[in-house]
Amino acid sequence: MKVITSIQEMQQYMKSLKLEGKTIGFVPTMGYLHEGHLTLINKARSENDVLAVSIFVNPLQFGPNEDFDSYPRDFESDRKLAENNGVDVLFHPSTEEMYPTKMSLTAVVHSRINVLCGRQRNGHFDGVATVLVKLFNIVQPDRAYFGLKDAQQVAVVDGLITDFNFPITLVPVAIVREEDGLAKSSRNVNLTPQERLESTKLYESLQMAKREIEKGQRNPKVIEELIKKHITGHTSGVIDYVEMYRYPELDELSELKGRIIIALAVKFTKARLIDNITFDV
């Protein structure tokens, strides 16, 4: 596995691989790799000649009150995990390498942002989009892999690739779940044993909603109420939001039709869990 820290070296190396006709899969990460990342990495590994992974904690996507400085970092562990999972090129630039001077321009995201978790993270997706423009130009991949756990990020990246005409195929990767349906997350360990039992009701409520829609229910408000009732009735969690939109546009749904997302966030005592399903109506 090659570890590259210089933008210029990375661009030259990727260009040489492309000239050989190799297909390139790319998994951008902020490091501290966990099972979720490895799912993306394994999928990208199986679909491309070359697998590139970036590890870069991007200051631009953290708000002033967010945890950029304390964001967990463990490059030595990440390096081993990447190597053991078939990564060919690990791109690990410093902040100074990525942002040597104040950016003379940035990407600004206008839609798909003021819903779901993005509503509380002003400017977050501008930072995500800006660093992805840079990383896409540095890595020049054929395919880029993003997990559907953060379905709003996938929607923003879909807009970025489509509207900026990047010659890249976005590969959204399905949420990985525990056997009982709970979406895997490093935050799940913060649930109490009782909450852990209750937490299966989140995905259960999403599946129930999907069944109701398949049976013919077309009123988004009725579906949302159904989910809320199921969660408040069967868990001690406090609902942050239950929302439904067209996907990936994240537009309001006046009617249930086409591709949609149902997403929710629920606060337990020491863990805020998110989950979602996307499907065609």
Place this chain on the structure above:
Amino acid sequence: MKVITSIQEMQQYMKSLKLEGKTIGFVPTMGYLHEGHLTLINKARSENDVLAVSIFVNPLQFGPNEDFDSYPRDFESDRKLAENNGVDVLFHPSTEEMYPTKMSLTAVVHSRINVLCGRQRNGHFDGVATVLVKLFNIVQPDRAYFGLKDAQQVAVVDGLITDFNFPITLVPVAIVREEDGLAKSSRNVNLTPQERLESTKLYESLQMAKREIEKGQRNPKVIEELIKKHITGHTSGVIDYVEMYRYPELDELSELKGRIIIALAVKFTKARLIDNITFDV
């Protein structure tokens, strides 16, 4: 010469050329090609295996009170000129092809804009940067050619390529001048015979300023006054601005040092002329 109107076809064609190891030169234009464009085209022709030119009048870079609808267009003439000047691929998309839906994100330029002509064109460079991100991703050139007549645009494109890490070399092309020094422009025909004689004083004043700096003058204000005095003393034109900056950053100069630009705009009765010189102090 290939004429392509589809983004997807253009991307696939350019990708196939790159896989053959061909170098690609790119001249983005809004069409209505004149001698200035042909200078860029000829230079790009001589430096690359493949020469791609785009013709697209980009609505995003026109302000609400600017002339998008009445901007001159003559595709048949452009096509012939391109073919006769060795263009290999002419990319000519419709507005609907480039902007099928409202953009979910755009490029926003933060610096290098509120000086020179940009001061009066709010949002103009955001539109230029956004369409160039798209065109660069569609054409995927090795080199992109821009004329130094619009030195501010070159500065913005320099920031775009550097800060977004496009794997593209920016090639700024020197201003083409008449034998008496006047920068060539389609607007020069709007000068009266008397103004045409006076107009040589613009470049003369810039050269004079350069000589003074070479002789040791280091005060920007003194240089600016020298230029203004030369123009008001020898022409009937009204000075719009005479400005000096670090180049390409377009930062204020407290001291004359490093690479600088001296730029000016002068209004005659029916033509507003611009000119500039960039050089190292």
